[in-house]
Amino acid sequence: MRKCSLEKINLLFKEIAKNAELYLPQDQTDGSAAYKKWEEGSVWSNALNTVRSPKDFFFPQTEDLMAFKTEGKNIEVIDTRKALDDFVIFGVRACDVKSFDILDRVFLSEPVDSFYALRRSHGVIISLACSKPSETCFCKTFGINPAEPTGDISAWKTETDIFFESNTQKGKELLEKLSALTEECDDTAVVDQKAKIDAIMQKLPLKDLKTDAFGGGKTGELFNAPEWDELSEACLGCGTCTFVCPTCQCYDIKDFNTGNGVIRFRCWDSCMYSDFTKMAHGNNRLTQKERFRQRFMHKLVYYPENNDGLFSCVGCGRCLVKCPISMNIVKVMKKIGGKKGE
């Protein structure tokens, strides 16, 4: 384990940024935090987490896939992929680190999504333990421990210092490059912090939320549950929950007409939208109830069914904070799960 005094943190950022683009949570003018590129003078945010999740780094909201240029009867196909440099994402919380595993299973299984794979291979993740979880946090429900964040390097911040431990070869190499600014140390302070986090986790209001009622094979049992009517009653069908969610992974592929050609791009889609997965025959989910159900069945039943029981929610709480009508996965789990949800 190595540590660096917080007084020297900007020197450390500068050192990282010498070799790779560095992104870290920074406060915006509205008071919320977002991952922004580090530049001289940037200030690392104290916020627990960002509104937009770090999935943006690997799966950006829009991305060009290819382009066509037409001239007379000729069509030229243009490869829009660009070379990418290494980049470092600093301060990723345990929940969000886990979200990358969930996205990997979608984008890196055959056929591999080369756009995602390219970004993923260039990113180095420095995670950060959460010393002050919010009441909306329920990562523990999904077996995630905010005191033991994973990633290429794990970090713990105390009042005075920041501690690092590498978990992968990439992480080890980066930490070695920072050896002039860090010093070897024992783990007393980190052990102490972990104990404090464990104690807080026992006090979180959502600590007893259970997944027992959900998982692969539950489609028949849950699909027609009467509770969906009530739960979806007030849903506006906006995309807020899906767009702030670190594990929502659906996208649409669209063509943009440039006048003398076409840019084919993909952009995030939301199962809450009326034209989601619209096909030649029309839509397969005609009501908001069906769309709403899709979001939660995907996270709690369909995804685990196809991924060895892994749920595609990490309990980050973003949808709890941001839904305009305060409807969210916790309320769904408690209502549908009945006693098993508590």
Place this chain on the structure above:
Amino acid sequence: MQKITREQLIQKASELLENGTVSAVLGWGIGEFDYDVTPTVFSTVEELRNGFVFNDFCGANFSKYLVKKTDKIEGKILVFLKPCDTYSFNQLLTEHRFDREKVYAVGIPCEGMADIAKVKAISGDGIAAIGSNGDKLTVTTLYADEPVVIAANDVLAERCINCKSKKHVAYDELMGEEGEVIESNRFDEVARLEAMTADERFAFWQNELSRCIRCNACRDACPACTCEKCVFDNPNSGVENKSPANEFEEKLFHIIRAYHVAGRCTDCGECSRVCPQNIPLHLLNRKFIKDMNDFYGEYQAGAEVGSRAPLVDYTTEDLEPGEVFDRRENNA
């Protein structure tokens, strides 16, 4: 702290359900915490007792829900309306968006709603409980040893700081005392933007709109946005787009949205309330309202049913487009 209590509202709703005046109640449903309230339809007295809340976090405006709910329900639906909600209610009636006969509207007084983000900015994160007493909120958190006492006025939602009216402009029945239309300072911030140079103003909006994730919550919550199919969702419209691919598209959506509600926007504040990225959309709307007031005389959308908004009305006193242009030139 609200002057009307949860118990009074439950009693009123129960009465109306039991005597058959209404068959359902549109109200605020209890959440996981003390602040995450969900619009909910209640059909029985028991449901009301178990799930109805009324507190300082009941900001949601129910008017728009009437468009869908009145279609679905047999008999009448009871809706509770705060003063600002009644303007949206009237505006929707002006646009013939729901059947007035199917609604029983109860006007309720409002002391202003709190913004949970402002509460957390003072109390810190990790809310365990929020109590309300007089004009104070008592916030217990997981981290502070003592509960934090906050003046309700310090955490008012933006739209409530600039509340334009405590008067209900529509109801079948009123609970509590009627208030007055009030002189608010809601155009101050617009004036501040107007005083900027064009470049400064551009930079201001560029910064604000750069956070937009195009979740459409502002549109979907807006009582003036009730098109069956929004142009932005319609692949045949030519401008459909699901995400802002660049700065141009970021602005395009907002400019069209603001123009489309101009003259119909009641300044209810839902758009800014629901925006996950805290984009001050109300400033765009208020700019339109202020300009219309200046150019065509004072007009408040939703103040009465059937009024004609300046942009869809014609009078011989209307100023010529050229005059608007000249004024803008002189102001620049």
